Amino acid sequence: MTGRLSEILLADPRGFCGGVTRAIALVKKTLADFGAPVYVRHEIVHNKHVVEDLRRQGVIFIEDWSEMADPSRPVIISAHGAPQAVYDEAESLGLKLVDATCPLVAKVHEQYRRLAAQNLQIIVIGKKEHPEITGTIGQCPGHAPAAVINTVEEAENLALQPGTRYGVVTQTTLAVDEVSRIIDVLGAKPGIELATQNKNDICYATTHRQAAVKELARQCGGVIVIGSKNSSNSRQLQKTAEKAASGQEFKAWLADDVSEIDWDSAGQIERLGVTAGASAPDYLVDELLAEARRRYPNLKIRYVTVTAETKIP
Numbered sequence: 001m002t003g004r005l006s007e008i009l010l011a012d013p014r015g016f017c018g019g020v021t022r023a024i025a026l027v028k029k030t031l032a033d034f035g036a037p038v039y040v041r042h043e044i045v046h047n048k049h050v051v052e053d054l055r056r057q058g059v060i061f062i063e064d065w066s067e068m069a070d071p072s073r074p075v076i077i078s079a080h081g082a083p084q085a086v087y088d089e090a091e092s093l094g095l096k097l098v099d100a101t102c103p104l105v106a107k108v109h110e111q112y113r114r115l116a117a118q119n120l121q122i123i124v125i126g127k128k129e130h131p132e133i134t135g136t137i138g139q140c141p142g143h144a145p146a147a148v149i150n151t152v153e154e155a156e157n158l159a160l161q162p163g164t165r166y167g168v169v170t171q172t173t174l175a176v177d178e179v180s181r182i183i184d185v186l187g188a189k190p191g192i193e194l195a196t197q198n199k200n201d202i203c204y205a206t207t208h209r210q211a212a213v214k215e216l217a218r219q220c221g222g223v224i225v226i227g228s229k230n231s232s233n234s235r236q237l238q239k240t241a242e243k244a245a246s247g248q249e250f251k252a253w254l255a256d257d258v259s260e261i262d263w264d265s266a267g268q269i270e271r272l273g274v275t276a277g278a279s280a281p282d283y284l285v286d287e288l289l290a291e292a293r294r295r296y297p298n299l300k301i302r303y304v305t306v307t308a309e310t311k312i313p
């Protein structure tokens, strides 16, 4: 679908999820209650604009307690959650802790603890270095995961012990289709028992945004995902769009904001899809639409709604 940009299809749902809204609100409430500065352990959510905005309001982002110049100030755990050791250390240091862990990440933590209590070997599907996975596998210090894998190929190559029961937990922001293939590969290994309580632990927001971007990919010649490069669910939206569109001429971009849009390429696509990762604020999409309207005055904008989304289920 090439030509001059004449229509934008806007994914619904897109952008902020319940967990991100809650985490940012907790930081703002802490600032209002205690004044600046307050500390946040890790980026509260993976979005450059959110982080810069909060920094301007007096938030200091740290990765380790030793970076707190004033340990009497409150410190907030990011939406990605943290290992149990982080809570233990905070308690022993007497820190004022505010927990902004998304309730859906906390649910995965519970699941990990339950599987560990049953003495199952645990396979974690997710990115080893992602803070959510560090938090999940750090729930039971005495029960390290049997493996952390992230691709179908890694699942195929994983040697499991016959006669052993395995439990599986997943990162909340992965690609739904890929995780389902990984679990199928694991489940097909001979002689093992795979105990999965849910099909996966991917959250409602990730699932809905991927369903919406697939629909955009089916209807459009290209898709712009507004989100930061370190945002797992934003990257998965880009990947999901590319996969859903395979076979046709198609391009999916991941951009932090309107300044990163390559209009020479995007403007050649007659019908363009736009969505945003769960940590990307709405105003970034509004700015993109305003610029698109300025460049293409006859532009039509239409919503593609795949599901109604109101709150964390």
Ligand code: SF4
Pocket (backbone or CB within 6 Å): 017, 018, 019, 020, 079, 102, 103, 104, 105, 172, 173, 203, 204, 205, 206, 233, 278
């Ligand atoms: S993307 Fe999902 S798991 Fe992450 S904060 Fe949002 S609702 Fe929670």
